[in-house]
Amino acid sequence: MGILTGALSVRRYRAVGQVPEDFRTAYADALTDNAFREPREWTPGLEASGWCQIHNLLDTEFEDINRWLYNQYLVASLRMDKKSLPGNLLKAHLDKRIKAWCEEQGRPKCPARVKAEIKEQLQVELFEKTLPRVTTWEFCWDLQSGHVLFHNSAEKANDLFRKRFRQTFGLALLPWSPLDFLADDPELSHALEITGLSDLRAEDAV
């Protein structure tokens, strides 16, 4: 499900600022510069993110504008990869290694510092064997109106999207507000904004 197919789940924004005249080449470069790249080394907690094409999350080149610009619509996906290790498997391996270290050293206990080193080494080894969890969220930017639809409403994903968007295009994204429906009537908008809470319970229950 996404921008091109299925049900839509979106949060709306307005891009603030001027789209440059040479946006085709400028944005092709910007998207490529900020495209998703596999990290050289995975560390615990690392989340790798960047742009990819909506057609295939493995396509991270944007030289061909026909793959991301359709009339006035710029469409791409934000890809985020994260690796995580099963906690019980990590613990099982760690216990074995610590036991082996103690036997090898002829010591009854393994010092905390050594334990931490073993754990770190083990994580590196297991990360290499683990596939990341891959998530993509599409967005569609109407370059004429400035409206942007981001296909996710989770706060964390939206924060990441807005940061990436700003880094890439140099434009801030302002969240759309229902009061924008009343933008042509500032008096009505202001009057609504300052209303208090109405309680729908029966008056004798309020």
Place this chain on the structure above:
Amino acid sequence: MSDVFPDPTPAPPHLATEFFAWLWYASERDGGTFDLGDGSVFTYWVDDRLSFRLPDEDKARAVLTGESAAASLEARAALLGGKVVRDLRLACKREDREYSVTLRGVNLDLQGAKLPTELKAADQVDEVLYERTFLLDELWFMVGTLYRRFATERVGPEWASEHLPAMRRWAAGAD
């Protein structure tokens, strides 16, 4: 995000919940028809989902689904019990185009919006995009039109004397 982007002041959170409750009420009061004043109308109704929360929490405390979710006694009871509408699934129809969408949160995020598309994803991308954005704009226009009506009633002089008492009677099942 505020250190990077100075966000405009968001709409007060209670406006969204009041809008949802008003939508539900107005759809029954007005028979679900909205006259656009240009000879055309669209219809709207609460579809198959309503959820409620306590005013100071975000977590849903009651979720009602099914064809008659809005007509159920449990739904009104939730309102009378002091809960507010957390989200609702709204259906709209203009000419032969029928939409449904769940509205949620302060900014009215659109969840699971079903659009009356004719093209398939396998068709030309630009045509599919054009169709979907056109339909989404139409859905958004209808939601915006309803929001404007809500705003007008909400700030009008009759709110306290007529609309709110009528909503209370409706919530209590007296109307």
